[in-house]
Amino acid sequence: SDFRPTITYWLFQTVTGITAILLVVTVCIIFIFAHPLIRLKAYKYFWLTHNLYVALYILCLIHGLARLTGPPRFWYFFIVPAIIYVLDKVTSLQTKFVELDILETELLPSDVTKIKFTRPPNFKYLSGQWVRLTCTGLRRKEYHSFTLTSAPHENFLSVHVKAQGPWTWKLRNYFDPSNVRKEEMPKIRLEGPFGGGNQDWYEFEVAVMIGGGIGVTPYASILNDLVFGTSTNRYSGVACKKVYFLWICPSHRHFEWFIDVLRDVEKKDVTNVLEIHIFITQFFHKFDLRTIMLYICENHFQRISNSSMFTGLKAINHFGRPDMINLLKYIRKKYGHVNKIGVFSCGPTALTKSITTAIETVNNARILPRFIHRFENF
Template identity: 30%
Template sequence: MGDWLVNEGPKWFIVGVWLVINVGLFAGTFVSYQQSLDYFYLRLLVGDALCWARASAACLNFNCLLILLPVCRNLISSIRGACSCCHRNARRQLDKNLTYHRYLGYMICLMTAIHVVAHCFDFEHLVGAYESSDPAVQAITHLSVTTNGSYVNPVRSPGTDPTQEVFKSVAGVSGVVITLCLILIVTSSTDVVRRSYFEVFWFTHHLFVIFYIGLVIHGVQGIIRGQTNTSKHNPAKCYTRYDKWGSQECPLPQFSGSPPKTWIWVLAPVVLYIIERIIRFFRSLKTAVITKVVKHQSNVFELQMMKKGFSALPGQYVFLQCSSISQLEWHPFTLTSSPNEDFLSVHIRRVGDWTEKLAKACHVDEGEFQEAWKMPRLAVDGPFGTATEDFFRYQVAVLIGAGIGVTPFAAVLKNIWYKYCDVNTEMSLKKVHFFWVCPDTHAFEWFQDLLKSLEQQTYERGNANFLSHNIYLTRGWDSNQARNIMIHDDDNALDPVTGLSQKTHYGRPQWDRVFSSLAQQHQGVSVGVFFCGPKELSTQLHKLCNKYSSSDNSGTRFFYNKENF
């Protein structure tokens, strides 16, 4: 039985603390409004709907404070750099920033639903108060508007429609607007929309600007009115003595609207996010010059660029923007160049409108060298840190890439190659298992030379066992072709497909067997598993890391790391 806590413990500890804070904030606010004398008369009109609305609003403020922080990429990169000496379990939580961002989004959706439903009941009760048979309700409802603000019911006319009353208030209009923004943001964030219609996701996600503006002005009208003179007019004693209101014993109750407080919650994260965007804007003004364009098989092309002052660690990623295509769209790509190289490179798969337009603008299909002035202007924002930065923190590393998901490991393997070329460099990393699931033989071509060089270098250093690479071809052959290759392959020193000493596999990996074998090979070792590829395979690998991790110090522990953009 695997040790679930190895991979899941730190994450769920953070999530647990966050949930406890939300529950505590909700319950505390609910009880506070339920027992407060200041809102006694308002509760008399609307019941516990007030408590539900205010409790959910408190949780909304808290989660709206947090949700911008995980997408402040410069902030996260700074924290990652400052925590270079921290334990890897703590650093790994930074790689889950988008996961936490989604969890916060789910909580905001839940609290928004509670808040909206509660206020719907509020307005129904406020309008219905004019027809109530309770004389105390009638008395509090018909309090006149005076210079002292001695009224509690914001609905001032009997017989009105609750929907019309909603749209008469700033809170109602802004509430509808921010709810619609939230619906559009959430529905466009699904995997289907992001993969097939990235532009839709990109533009609708920026509705968060309107969402935050609406959130801040939502309470400026102060329609939630609390009593201000409870020391003179005790509502618990005076509400049944409405016929004596205005006397010395029970002076007329006075009310005022609650001041807006959301801005206090969201001011700091909004300022941080604005600073983040300013940094990214000025950094992107330094354009990158495209020095080389290489067309690869499987609809992949490579861009090599030069940018003054640019430096990156292996496996980091950047955002690219092409002004001739769109002034607003930025797309993330993993760097495939090593820090030891004097250029930065990315490998881009042509899928979707933006990548096709970029390929056309870079003259990918023309097959001839183009002068720099003919190339489009590219803005590069980054680099930003990923889980792969912790690659050298493990004695044993397992790299798993699927298709174009191999790109972050290109930079990692290049960096390893350069370190091997430097005989004076010592690494704590002792073993690398590299797995690549390729769609066809052509997909391998652009990566082949790198693996050959690294393989040769390890042989020359007398450490041929350092790198174990396993390439799986899933298409481009049939069973007869694979059988013939395997029959005639026994006498060949090199693989006939890749030209490497380690043989190519045909079909998909049996991951359960792979992890079982790794667990047996590396007893008592912490193994870093790094993956980039589709979500379905990520889920499978994550479960296997949990399954084969041992809580015993003499057993193997697999730490799962996934690339997130």
Template identity: 30%
Template sequence: MGDWIVNEGPKWLFLLLWYAINIGLWIGIFFKYENGIVYYYTNVLTGPSLGVARASAACLNFNCMLILLPVCRNLVSYLRGSCGFCRRSIRRQLDKNISFHKAVAYMVCLHTALHVGAHFFNFDGFMKAYYSEEESLASRLSSLPTSEGGTWLNPIRGVDGSVPFGLGLVEICFTKVAGWTGAIITIVLIILVTSSTETIRRSYFEVFWFTHHLFIVFFACLLFHGIEGIVRSQTNTDEHNPYECHDKDWGPDQECPEPQFAGSSPTTWIWLLIPMILYGIERCIRLVRSFQKVTITKVIKHPSSVIELQLQKKGFNMLPGQYVFIQCPKISRLEWHPFTLTSAPEEETFSVHIRLVGDWTQALSKVCKADEIEFQVASKMPSLGIDGPFGTSSTDIFRYSVGVCVAAGIGATPFASVLKSIWYKYNNPNDDLKLQKVYFYWICPDTNAFEWFADLLQHLEQQMLELGNRNFLDYNIFLTRGWDANQARNIYLHEGDDADVVTGLQQKTHYGRPQWDQIFPGIADAHPGTNIGVFFCGPKSLSTVLHKKCNEYSTIKQDGTRFHYNKENF
């Protein structure tokens, strides 16, 4: 077995720190309310559920502070660029921003459930104390007169005692700011989470996109949720020690004066202020970019329902493998969709290859007149908004001496940019290229998928041959299905030809799926004691397999090979 610490160590160290902060914050706040003298009388009414509610509220504030940061694309991209001299293991964590965003969302759900459940018990205690006809400390605390100094403790006040318990609870909950904002927060959170499932995002992206903007309602209600200060603490423990006075008479002429209480000041805004400012700046940057002019210089229709847009934008600077978000106002002024750049930074224009698989991409193909044979002048093309470019893991391939690129279908798009840039750098004598060897594995479901990418590979193959370094790029193409009996017969008859009958490349196409348990040991044996960057773009199922293989065949021994796994994330 390999050393999982190569790929998993930094991730788990970061997650353990995050878990530790959550656990430490929860325990600290719980015991603050459970054992604090100023909350002694409040606990008489509620019991331990008060500490659970407040501890969960503190963790909610902490995680709601974090949840906006991973989706600040410009901030993450800036940190990635500023972290140019950081260790590769640290930079790779920035590529997991969406995964961390999801993890924080699940943590928010957990603490919301604890917070809401605890408050049901709290209000149950408040209601029982308020309606109790027995003489007890809880009933004494509930019957304290409301004074200018804020003597009262039980928030259930002014409700007619004849009102049934169930209706009284509903009435209290929805006449208090904390009640109705809490209900809205919970409902919005349920909508946000359910609309973010894999099925909804892939099949109904617009539903996911529009409902996710309910986060504005979520944060607005969160800011006002604690404004009334329903949870109150005692302010005169020096004069009225609850441990000594709870069973004595209270009053001006008594040994113990009446206890005085005050509501807690809301603190949520302190947690959220900086993230909301950063996210506001993020949205302003996106807004400004949406109005910057983008020119469509060329539209090319490729096989397998793929179109290529060649674009120009003043001041646009990119790195290999980066991606952009594209908006087409003619289709929707609100929707932005991510696409990988397939051009190299050295080219005059930048391009994207788009697979037509949804309503938005189909509409984009139509407004760009991709089906029309005649050349379309730029003035007749629709206006586009471009947000980006943003950094991805592929840009780090130049930090390794050996790179392994694995693509599935249209997942080859980021590697088109990388391979083009490699060729430009290789031909530039002033460019100190650290990368000495590239392995490229492309898994395709049918023969049509080769056509748009094969020209690039043929060009690179020819150039490397002319430069006398045909071993620099080792590419392997796997066709998993899509051939019939006639095609199989044709492939067999041309097996002895110099060029592959399917792709036209010198490297012959493999039929079936890659045998990773043979590929990884072979690369490890060829490059002992080397840090190898493995870069993948494609479906989650294959990503899981590659991730496991990188862990399995890595070793931290000095003469061992270490496979560093990197996955494209949008």
């Protein structure tokens, strides 16, 4: 015919045009609500809008049906990921557990809430792995990811939840003893466990573990598992023979609950497989007289009592951030007989980047052992 289609026709009167507009709108919504600030402050809206991926793929499949530029081809690219996705969903049904009883809750300093709950039958996991869980006392379908802080040999499961966003604050307030509740104790719904970057520590004869901020939570499980296995000869066949653990925190009071974990670990470490160093970053400049006096007092107290005057631990306290390059060089010199050393870190992105840079610098010397970095960002 003599009809000359306009841009309005192509956009709003064809299947290709309409689906294209809807695709752009869908992608924009998902992108905007995936912003870290929204995920932190309004996780519910992030989760709801992220489920639009279903509509996204349906629209992609419909988009080429009008055959304006040729037969539809998107399904070529969609079919393999779709099969993998379905298989993953079927597999995840086996790791989805019914409601579990809460055994104990405790409000810890620094806005951390400890939740201890029953372990499902035949629930197997490795230290350092994580789960997705929800509390029936809050939104039942809103799941959040947390690292398990209980060790695999224990007959219960536990997580330590740092109150940072709306859901975690509601969880803390829900279990606050000052808030009188007439309803019964809620339950925990669980999915998992899932793999984490820190779970392969036992594959290395020497390992360096670094926890920063709330990123110390995987090591509550790993260190407990390590000393239990080595002290009972349970891990006699495991490669790991020495672990250096570095805890980087603003001050002890920010994560007092973890000091209790370290105290228990030190008591169980009869084979001295573990060496702990604590780095306090929220102090004055390293040349400030107050910092120097604290360092001298701590050093003297450590020598005469073999424990820290701040924590009561055998772990050595340092003021400032660790010099990762010199530390890695020292470990490489001490363990020159091994081929590779595992470096595991969990914490803020800035911590991960600084460790990665230090490892690349040391590895550039092309001297064995090589350092292999595996990490998780919190």
